[in-house]
Amino acid sequence: MSAILPEGGLEDAHSRSFWMPGNYQRTVQRTEDAFQACNDIVACFQERARVERQYAQQLAEWSNKWKPLVDTSPLYGSLLKAWKCFLSSADRLASFHSTICRSLVAEDGDRVRSWQKESFHKKFFGGFKESQDFGTSFARAQKPWAKRLKKLEKVRGAYHKVSRREQRVRERELHTQGNPDVAIEKQRKIQEERETAQQEAHKVRERYEKVLEEVTRYAPRYMEEMDSIFDQSQEEERKRISFLKEAFLSIHKHLDVTTNESVKAVYNELHNTLMAIDDQEDLRWWRNTYGPGMPTDWPQFQECTPERKSRxxxxxxxxxxxxxxxxxxxxxxxxxxxxxxxxxxxxxxxxxxxxxxxxxxxxxxxxxxxxxxxxxxxxxxxxxxxxxxxxxxxx
Structure with a gap:
């Protein structure tokens, strides 16, 4: 779908084109941008690691706070066991989230840092060797093209200038023709001026067309060289994207608790414990431990037995x-x-x-x-x- 360009939009698009002198810098800048993006990614997930650590600490504190109260709770039987299972589950989850914290820092963060060190080589005076190499290659490929464009721009300006002058002289000539107030001699001079301007415009046009033809002939070579360097930069960017994709997948694996077997086991055990709450069994236990089911010695007749002699x-x-x-x-x-x-x-x-x-x-x-x-x-x-x-x- 084509976009509607504002007035002057075509010129703006042309000036921003990759093929115009110096516009390759946006491609070169990707190297430094990628390095900074790696720093941001590490910082981002280090902060997430702190969140995981704090969550683990809060889970453990919550569990430790409630354990004494639950142990002395009036609840009993399977209901008390279910309540205690929430606390033991929190302890296990706290350990799991502490593991996530360590993975984000020690595995994922260190992995990105190591890749940065291998893939980006800083120059003594700033910048990176990779971006400098690409910048030098693009500049070298673009230099002959830039010279031709500059020459073309100069001759085009000269042609437009002489064409406008010819146009003005022609308009003056049309204005004086048939005008009795203008002397014949002046009309003749204006006509000669128009012919001179026309000849000059024709000469400059030929020079403009020649330079344009030269630029047009050189364009395929220029495009081939620029394409080659651009493809190399694309390959480097592809490697960066592929690595960061793997890094993100690794982070996702560490953060995705839905597929972790340990977490599944925690919640499965908790669910099974909750489902095992049995009101009848708990009531039966209370009856036999503290209620009518307790054993007792009912009063009955007892014969008197002789006292036992000591050994x-x-x-x-x-x-x-x-x-x-x-x-x-x-x-x-x-x-x-x-x-x-x-x-x-x-x-x-x-x-x-x-x-x-x-x-x-x-x-x-x-x-x-x-x-x-x-x-x-x-x-x-x-x-x-x-x-x-x-x-x-x-x-």
Whole structure:
């Protein structure tokens, strides 16, 4: 679709044409513009990296703020698990967005910087070698053309000048013809002046046409040389565009959370946890833990049972009933110093002469196991008593 040009638009378009002297500078300038564009791209996505880092920090802070409150929440069961999953998901997403930040800076930013260093070579006095080389090549190719254009412009100006003068003389001649107030001699001089101007205009026109023909003959060579240099600059620009396309795709890959399997896993897990909220199961758990489902000892008739004799009394009675030699053996079972043992399970003493301890607790065994499976020991605080032999192991 053609555009409507304003008055003088054709001349403006002609003056801006690539083929006119010096207008190749816009093409040469692309090198420096591309270098600056790389700086802008790096700065742009470094700022995006800061946004990702700040978002990761805010996610982590949000999660840490709410964890204590959620842990003490009155919610329970699958509903509490779902709420906690939001916080754990935020922790995982914070880690992921921190990774995005590092990728944008360490991978994408460094990649563009490295490519800049390889592709653009600064001159000592400013500018880049690449743009200077293209500028020199264009100037060299355009120099003969510019000289011819300048010559053409000069001879064209001379032709237009003499043509306007001829036109003025011709108008004067037409004005004086048939005018009785103008002397014949003056009319003759005007006629001679018009003939001289006409001859001069014809001569200058021939020179103008000759120079124009020379310029026209040289145009194909000029166009070929300029096209060749322009194609080289286009190839360099193509490489720049291709590289920046790959750089943008890399940035997109790092930023696109919709295709990241880790993020998908986070939200899938969160969704599954939310879908697993089960009102019936939560109500059943509450009923059995804090409601009517709790076990209890309903009152019932209990027979009186004789008091349990302490092992000390049993041992004393046993010793009294044994022969002398057996008494000595029993008394020998009391160990000097004791043997260190470790509790395998928790045990709460049922009688006052029994020890109570927790799994993993260590203490001393000072008497071997009797025929009823009981040993005597001493806790770290000095308390002495009985305990089941199968509740401990020797350290």
């Amino acid at each position: 000390k009394e049993k041992v004393k009675k046993l010793v009294e009933q044994k022969p002398v030699e057996q008494k000595a053996a029993i008394e020998k079972s009391t160990m000097i110093g004791g043997v260190k043992v470790r509790a395998l399970y928790d045990y709460d003493g049922q009688e006052t002469d029994e020890l109570s301890f927790k799994s993993g607790e260590e203490f001393l065994k000072i008497e071997d196991e009797d025929d009823q499976g009981w040993c005597r020991g001493v806790l770290e605080g000095g308390r002495e008593g009985l305990y089941p032999a199968n509740y401990v192991e020797v350290v």
